[in-house]
Every structure is written in structure tokens, then in C-alpha cells.
Amino acid sequence: MNATPDLARLNAELESKPPHDIITWAVKTFWPDIAMSSSFQTQSLPLLHIVSQVAPQLPILFLDTGYHFPETLAFRDQLVLEWKFNLQTVRAVMPRDEFVRQHGDDLYRKDPDLCCYINKVEPMERAMKGLRAWISGIRRDQSATRTDIQVLERTPDGVLRIHPLATWTRKDVWQYVHDHHLPEHPLLSQGYLSIGCAPCTRHVQEGEDERAGRWAGQEKTECGLHTLLRTGTDTPTDYQAATPAQEPTAITGESHRG
Ligand code: SF4
Numbered sequence: 001m002n003a004t005p006d007l008a009r010l011n012a013e014l015e016s017k018p019p020h021d022i023i024t025w026a027v028k029t030f031w032p033d034i035a036m037s038s039s040f041q042t043q044s045l046p047l048l049h050i051v052s053q054v055a056p057q058l059p060i061l062f063l064d065t066g067y068h069f070p071e072t073l074a075f076r077d078q079l080v081l082e083w084k085f086n087l088q089t090v091r092a093v094m095p096r097d098e099f100v101r102q103h104g105d106d107l108y109r110k111d112p113d114l115c116c117y118i119n120k121v122e123p124m125e126r127a128m129k130g131l132r133a134w135i136s137g138i139r140r141d142q143s144a145t146r147t148d149i150q151v152l153e154r155t156p157d158g159v160l161r162i163h164p165l166a167t168w169t170r171k172d173v174w175q176y177v178h179d180h181h182l183p184e185h186p187l188l189s190q191g192y193l194s195i196g197c198a199p200c201t202r203h204v205q206e207g208e209d210e211r212a213g214r215w216a217g218q219e220k221t222e223c224g225l226h227t228l229l230r231t232g233t234d235t236p237t238d239y240q241a242a243t244p245a246q247e248p249t250a251i252t253g254e255s256h257r258g
Helices: 005-014 019-030 044-053 070-083 094-105 112-127 170-179
Strands: 034-037 059-063 084-092 133-135 152-154 159-160
Touching: 005 152, 019 034, 019 044, 019 133, 019 159, 044 070, 044 133, 044 159, 044 170, 059 112, 094 112
Parallel strands: 034 059, 034 133, 059 084, 133 159
Antiparallel strands: 152 159
């Protein structure tokens, strides 16, 4: 990691801090140029719950890829209603009918990296324009690609990534969910430990790691949000040609805050 001395010092200080303290520090330091992303699955709940207590005004970015399970959308709506989040929906610049016209309705099968780039990475990069800090709930113990994440990381664009749960384990997450009587994503009981888009997610078998059901049977293990944005974005070569020329709206502006 290319940590500046200050970043290294801050990381050393924050490594042992609880998520409440990290979020409080981050919002105080970077407000209003800060947001959090969430995929609204059960493992997202501790961070969402903490934010609802210490920084309910924080924008929560939700990537609407158009491929979510209906259960995820219903769970998101339930939480937004109950916890009063400042939800901001982020979408691809390309309208869905144009996307299907150009790529067919199974790009996730033919070229999942391009599909993720169009529907996840580019919209999130666009949503982060003007931000100085971005909070997400990734943890070191989730997969082999996340074992070295730091609490604070600088993206190539200069945005500071903040991972308040970097040091937490899966057990810590479930303990928090249990202790605070938090609700469960409706698909958790069917073995969906990590939930993304429906075509690219299956339930997890006994003994598999929690992300084993994501892009199962493929080399792909990450959508790109948490890898490309750490190391520099490799834009898929045919994306420029596939993207309409007009400047997109960064965030659709759908606010669900009650
Ligand atoms: S997870 Fe699958 S459906 Fe969702 S954007 Fe990526 S490739 Fe497309």
C-alpha cells in the first residue's frame, strides 16, 4: 500500500478503534464530502445500524444494477423506512433498453467484467466525484482478495476509502446482529451469506467461505469496486464505445429519507 506518513499514522491509530469511533471521526472530518455504500445484506447491518445512530444524515449509496433479487430491494426499503437513512440510488448511465440492445440480456454471462464495469464500477466512480471520503463495510476475513485492506486507503482519484469493519470477523458481525436483534435478509436462511446480483449469486455450501457463492464457477471474485478502485481503474476496452456521449447525472437523487 502507498501510505503517506500521515495515513500510516492514522491507520495505526484507527486499527484498534471500534467502528462507532471510526465513523464518528470520518463524518466529522470530511462532512459534507463523504458517503457510504451499502448492498443491504445481513452482513451490512452492523455498519448501517451504527450509522443510523451516530450519523443518520450520511448519504448511503445503493447501486441499483437492475439485477438485484426482489428480496434485497424489499429488505432495503424496509430498513430505509425503519431507520430513516439518507438513501441515494446510483445507476448506470446507459438506460436498460439501450444496454440490452447493445449487449443482450446476458452480458453477465458473456463478459461479467464489462457488465460489472457498466453497472457498478463506473456508476460508483461517478457518484464519488466531489467526495473526499467513502465508507464501505468490507472486511479482511471475507476473502483472499481482502486480507490486506487497511482501515484507510487512498484511491488513485484521491478519495479516501474508509473501512470501519476491516478488523472484524464474520463472528463479530453475527454477534452484533444477535446482540442488537437486527433483522435478517430474507435469503440468509436459504444459505445466501453474501448477496449481489441474482444471476451471479448462489447459496453457499457448508464449509465454503462467505463469498463462495459470488460468480461461482468463474475466475471472477470481485465486481471491481473494491479492487480496481484501490489500484487504478482498468476500463474495459470496449466500454468507451458503448457509453453514450452525454454527461450522466451522478446520482439519480431519489431520496428515501423520511
Ligand atoms: S454482479 Fe453480475 S449481473 Fe451484477 S453487474 Fe456484475 S456481472 Fe452484471
